[in-house]
Amino acid sequence: MCKDTTNKTISKENPIKKGEESLKKKAKTKIIAHNFSRKLAEKNPESKLIKAYEESYFCSNTYTVGGGKAHSHYCHRPFCPICQRIQTAQI
Numbered sequence: 423m424c425k426d427t428t429n430k431t432i433s434k435e436n437p438i439k440k441g442e443e444s445l446k447k448k449a450k451t452k453i454i455a456h457n458f459s460r461k462l463a464e465k466n467p468e469s470k471l472i473k474a475y476e477e478s479y480f481c482s483n484t485y486t487v488g489g490g491k492a493h494s495h496y497c498h499r500p501f502c503p504i505c506q507r508i509q510t511a512q513i
């Protein structure tokens with residue numbers, strides 16, 4: 423029997439590929455969060471949470487690169503998909 427180990431070796435040898443996949447997932451979530459928070463704000467203009475919706479809209483909008491790491495500002499709102507991804511990973 424011949425085991426196919428090409429996928430394992432690619433992910434081990436090429437960390438750039440792994441980082442690229444991670445950034446693609448992050449970008450997908452950002453698009454969802456951006457549209458989601460905009461719709462929430464548009465549909466509920468009289469809501470008490472309008473400021474939270476706006477904060478969620480601008481969540482992780484800019485990245486600052488320093489010391490080999492990228493930093494961003496997060497809103498930490500329960501309805502923000504970006505922040506929920508982070509919270510899920512921490513559990």
Ligand SMILES: [Zn+2]
Binds near residue numbers: 481499
């Ligand atoms: Zn957020």
